[in-house]
Amino acid sequence: MTRRGQEPFLKPFSPWVRFPVLRYILSARPCLDYWNGLPLASESGSLQARKEQLGVHPQSQYTRFCNGVHGESTRLGEVSLAEQRAVRPKLLLVLPERLISTYTCSVHKLTKPDKYVTSYRKVFAVIFTINFSVFIALIVQAGGSPDPRKVGTAASANLLACILFRQEEWVNLWYEIFTMAPHSWPLCIRGRLAKIFHYGGCHSGAGTAAVVWYVLYTFLQTRKYCRQPETNVTADVVCSYILTAMFVAILTAAHPTLRRKQHDYFEMFHRFAGWTAMVAFWTHNIFAAKAVAQETGKSLGYVLATSANFWLTCVATCCTVASWSRLRRVDVYPEKLSDHATRLHFKHRAMKPFYGLKLSDRPLTEWHAFATIPDRDPATGTVNGFGVIVSNAGDWTREQIQKSEARKLWVRGAPLHGLLYTSRLFKQIVLVATGSGIGPCLSLLYANKTPCRVLWSTRDPRKTYGDEGVAEVQRADPKAVIWNTSERGYPNIVLEIQTLVDECNAEAVYVFPTPR
Structure with a gap:
């Protein structure tokens, strides 16, 4: 008799849990309970119905082992190839460079990606x-x-x-x-x-x-x-x-x-x-x-x-010289969202979507990169500046959150394209964010060029990030799944991703965990 965390795992989902980034996301709650290797949500009946819908059988023809979400050995049950084709489309998982490479996950080739053989190292x-x-x-x-x-x-x-x-x-x-x-x-x-x-x-x-x-x-x-x-x-x-x-x-x-x-x-x-x-x-x-x-x-x-x-x-x-010749000290207008996050507004120039900028108050010692969000004038609808969301992820960010008065910060270089600019390559995507990971996504949601579904799991979204932040997410995706972990607990994030992918037939999934 197997332990609950080691029960046969639904193979169509197995590529997701094998990705270190999802283990990283789920590891924030080490006391989670698991069904087939997935965290249990409160709606256990819906999970059981989903299990029956996907045709998962208690006894699988084959079994294999891989690292579980907390590094434990978790047995993976396999379903037939026909069932796999019926459940999962060909999908692309796109993750930040600091976590993992971009992988193609297909039901025809369910192989465990080597965390050492990333695209970054291949280029190297x-x-x-x-x-x-x-x-x-x-x-x-x-x-x-x-x-x-x-x-x-x-x-x-x-x-x-x-x-x-x-x-x-x-x-x-x-x-x-x-x-x-x-x-x-x-x-x-x-x-x-x-x-x-x-x-x-x-x-x-x-x-x-x-x-x-x-x-x-x-x-x-x-x-x-x-x-x-x-x-x-x-x-x-x-x-x-x-x-x-x-x-x-x-x-x-x-x-x-x-x-x-x-x-x-x-x-x-x-x-x-x-x-x-x-x-x-x-x-x-x-x-x-x-x-x-x-x-x-x-x-x-x-x-x-x-x-x-x-x-x-x-x-x-x-x-x-070109990069440092554009060093400027500009005015910053903070909008404190909560004790965990603040939004810094800049009015010295307009900013198009999909760009990032480096900020500092000590330009010779440290710089911090942020994704920019165009600021729209409510009266005219025109872009009159941009903002960045700063969450509590270190000494510098904590200091910025605590300062509520207008001040000056240094900016350097030209705006730089970020990861989400590649979303233009796909017909439909799914955005997955936890906590302040929604910050880089807001630029894409503002542009509203690539059809997307959003899954945002965070604590008290309106209290932490304000009504405007939630409204921006819902403006881009009226059916966005905004999961309040304070009220509903931690979600079955893998199953939620699978549901959104099935609904919109997404070609790519972008995952943005909380910066640490």
Whole structure:
């Protein structure tokens, strides 16, 4: 006789619970009771009817095991393939980058996704594969040890790619290109295009590759200097070691474990070490060009003008300067929604839907990204600014909630497209949010371009987020499921998602848990 949490699990739902994000959502209530691995709602009769409707049998032909919602071993019952096809359409699960990749969940292929093989890491691996191919080509071309100058060019190219994928206009351009696909294209293709929000893999992959290339460049130059000591390359070698030390330090501080535990220190170190490395890189380029000019007898200006490193570094520097040149201190008008959340209103510019912005009160130390929500003038209906919802998720956000007076905050860079911009690729979607996770969704709901159903599970929605927040959700989806956990307890979120998917035949599900 099995324990309740280990009873046979309805297989058409099994892909959902296998996703770490749903285990993450459900783990907020460790004392939940489970029916077939799902949390029990108060309407037990409706669940039993749903079970009979889906044709679930107590004895399944096959069984398999996977991690349950709390890491326990939960047995999964399988139904026939015909029953699976009748229950589940082909569906796409789209989740924030910090949690999990985008996966295609089909009843024809119910495989457990590997939490280590995410799309972010796949992009990272592709970047490294390309660089390794270039490395092999340089070895073959040189017939042995590669040319240090070409190795340096490869390092500069990767450094530029790393910086470009943190430049707002460049990222927005890729979003625009990837979301141009029409709805007539197959879902599998549109699903792949939706993974553009994993562009962070290009940033980290190119940055890591740049460090590896530069370590190799430093080794080659050191070996050359030891064999033939020349005063004209001494400065180049010294700069190379300084740069290598800075790059390795940045790479170490960016390790996910260190970054997660000490994010503020990571951010400061990443920024100041990056600026120092940029100055050192320019110094290195000048000294390297001077050494080449002495060897070839050409002028320093000519060597710089014909150097790929020089132009790559110019573009990388311009990208960095462009972002910080738009640093502004603007007025903020807070609207306190509750002790848990506040809405900050900005009037210095209008904002279209699907954009995010970085805010700070200490621009050299920390920045916080938020999804923006266009503010509409009730009298005219025109957009006269934008707002962001700030929930209590840390020291900085708690401080913003406690301050009720008008003040000033720093904004930097151009507005940046967010994850929900990819919703344009789908005919119908389901939005799932818990708590303040509804914040990023409000921009999409305001635009009202992609038909969607909404499932919002939160504590006292009107008391916490105000009548206007609830009205915005209901304006986009009059049948929105707004689940008040204070009155109804925690929902059977997996079953609720399945119900909405069946009702609207959604192509994708976007899940936004409460930020932590």
